[in-house]
Amino acid sequence: MEERFSGTVLRRNREEPVKRPTMGEIGLNHFAPYLMNRLMARWNANMSEELREYDMTTAKMRALAVLSVSSSVTINELSVFAVTEQSTMSRTLDSLERQGFIRRQPRVEDMRIRDVSITEEGRAAFEKVWPTMYDLFLQMFDSVEEAEYRAFISTLHKVLHNIRKHEI
Amino acid sequence: MEERFSGTVLRRNREEPVKRPTMGEIGLNHFAPYLMNRLMARWNANMSEELREYDMTTAKMRALAVLSVSSSVTINELSVFAVTEQSTMSRTLDSLERQGFIRRQPRVEDMRIRDVSITEEGRAAFEKVWPTMYDLFLQMFDSVEEAEYRAFISTLHKVLHNIRKHEI
Numbered sequence: 520m521e522e523r524f525s526g527t528v529l530r531r532n533r534e535e536p537v538k539r540p541t542m543g544e545i546g547l548n549h550f551a552p553y554l555m556n557r558l559m560a561r562w563n564a565n566m567s568e569e570l571r572e573y574d575m576t577t578a579k580m581r582a583l584a585v586l587s588v589s590s591s592v593t594i595n596e597l598s599v600f601a602v603t604e605q606s607t608m609s610r611t612l613d614s615l616e617r618q619g620f621i622r623r624q625p626r627v628e629d630m631r632i633r634d635v636s637i638t639e640e641g642r643a644a645f646e647k648v649w650p651t652m653y654d655l656f657l658q659m660f661d662s663v664e665e666a667e668y669r670a671f672i673s674t675l676h677k678v679l680h681n682i683r684k685h686e687i
Numbered sequence: 688m689e690e691r692f693s694g695t696v697l698r699r700n701r702e703e704p705v706k707r708p709t710m711g712e713i714g715l716n717h718f719a720p721y722l723m724n725r726l727m728a729r730w731n732a733n734m735s736e737e738l739r740e741y742d743m744t745t746a747k748m749r750a751l752a753v754l755s756v757s758s759s760v761t762i763n764e765l766s767v768f769a770v771t772e773q774s775t776m777s778r779t780l781d782s783l784e785r786q787g788f789i790r791r792q793p794r795v796e797d798m799r800i801r802d803v804s805i806t807e808e809g810r811a812a813f814e815k816v817w818p819t820m821y822d823l824f825l826q827m828f829d830s831v832e833e834a835e836y837r838a839f840i841s842t843l844h845k846v847l848h849n850i851r852k853h854e855i
Contacts, residue, residue, distance in 0.1 A: 529828055529836055539821045542813070543756050547768070551836070552730050552824060553752070554843040559727050560770045561850045562720050584721070588711050600715070602728045645710070653707045656720060660697055661849045663842060668697055668719070671842045674835055675722040681829045682729045 562659065569651050575644070578603045578611040579620075580652075583645040586621060586637035593632055620644055730827065737819050743812070746771045746779040747788075748820075751813040754789060754805035761800055788812055 528545050530538060547553045567577050581601035585592065592600070598608040612635060615621045620641030626632040637645075660668060696713050698706060715721045735745050749769035753760065760768070766776040780803060783789045788809030794800040805813075828836060 527833055529825060529831065529833055531825060539818060542752055542817055542820075547753065547756055548844070549840055550824070551828070551840060551843065552727070552734075554840070554847060555723050555727050556731070556770045557768075558843065558846055558850065559720070559723050563724070566720075584710055585715065588715055600725075602724045649710055650707060652710075656718070657697060657699060659846050659849055660719070661845075663697065663845055665695055665697055667838075667842055670835075670838060672717055672719060672722070674831060674839045675719065675726065676716070677829075677831055678726055678827050679722060681827055682726065 558659075562655075565655060566652065569655065570648065573644075573648050573651075575648060576611070578607055579615060580645070580648055582608065582611055582615060583620065583637060583641055583648075586635065587642055587645050589636075591624075591634040591636040594635060597635055615641065618644075730823070733823060734820065737823065738816065741812075741816050741819075743816060744779070746775055747783055748813070748816060750776065750779055750783060751788065751805060751809055751816075754803065755810055755813050757804075759792075759802040759804040762803060765803055783809065786812075 526540055526544060528540065528549060530540055542550065563577065566580070570577060570580055578601065581603060582597060585597060585600045589600075594605065594608060594612065597603075597612075598605040601608065603611065612621060612623065616623065618640075619638060621635055621637055623633045623635050626634050663671070694708055694712060696708065696717060698708055710718065731745065734748070738745060738748055746769065749771060750765060753765060753768045757768075762773065762776055762780065765771075765780075766773040769776065771779065780789060780791065784791060786808075787806060789803055789805055791801045791803050794802050831839070
C-alpha cells in the first residue's frame, strides 16, 4: 500500500515542538498495531471456523487453553487471560460445567471466591482441538525460524510488560 | 504463569506419529497468538477510551487512518484494511459522510463500484487524533529499539503473507 518509511518510526528524543512522524510517513504496513489487528482478526476467524467442527466456541477454547496450563484460577483472572468479557466468561463457564469440562469450588480461605479448574474430560476436549490449533499456528509462522520466533516472542513480552507498567 | 519451554516450538520436521508439542509444553506465554490477542485487546480498549474524548469510534478512526494513506478504496477493501465488518463499515461511512469527512463517488469505468476517499476535514479530524495514537504506540514499544522494531515488523509481514498464501 505504501513505501517503506526510511526515517525513525519510534521517535522518542522529542524536542519542542514535538516532531512525531505522521501515519502516512510511517505507513500502515509499518505500524505494528494495525498489522497485529489484521493478523488476529484472521487468526480468530479461522480458529472460530475450525472450532465449529468440534462443536466449540472461541470463548470455551480459550478458557480450556488457560485452564489446561493453570492449576486453578478465578473467573476474573480467567476473563483477562482468555481475553473474554466477564459476562461472556460467566456464561461460558456455566456451559463448560454442564458439559463436565470444568469444576468450580469455593476457596477454603475465602468462600466468596470460586476457583475454576479443568476436569479430565475438559483436558481431553482441549487435546482434541489442539492439533488443529497447532497446525494453523505452524502455517501462520511458516518460513519463520525458531530463533526469529523467539525474538518475536521476546518483543511481545516487552510490549505486554509496557502495557502493564503504564496501565495503558 | 509457566516456565520457558526449552524444546522447539515450531516443530516442522514431523515423523510419524506426528510429535506436536502440547500447549502446556509451549506455555501460553510463548504462544504468539495468545500474546497478540491479549495485547490487541488492551490496545483496542485503550484506543477506544481515548477516542471518546475526540467523539470518535474505533471504526471511524480506522477508516480515516486507512483513507489518509490511500488515494481511494472500495468499501470491501476498506472493511478488510480497517478490520471492520462490512455492515458496520457501511454505517460508519454514512456517518463519516454526514460529518463531511469522506466522500463516495461512483467509478467512471464501473458505476456499480463506489470509491471512498477522505476530505480535507476528514484528514484534519484524523490528524487531531494521531498524536494520542502515536504516543500510546510509543508507550507500547517503550524499551524496544528501532532495529528490534523493524525485525518485529518483518516477522509480522511474513505472518501476514502466510495468512494470505494459505488463505487461513
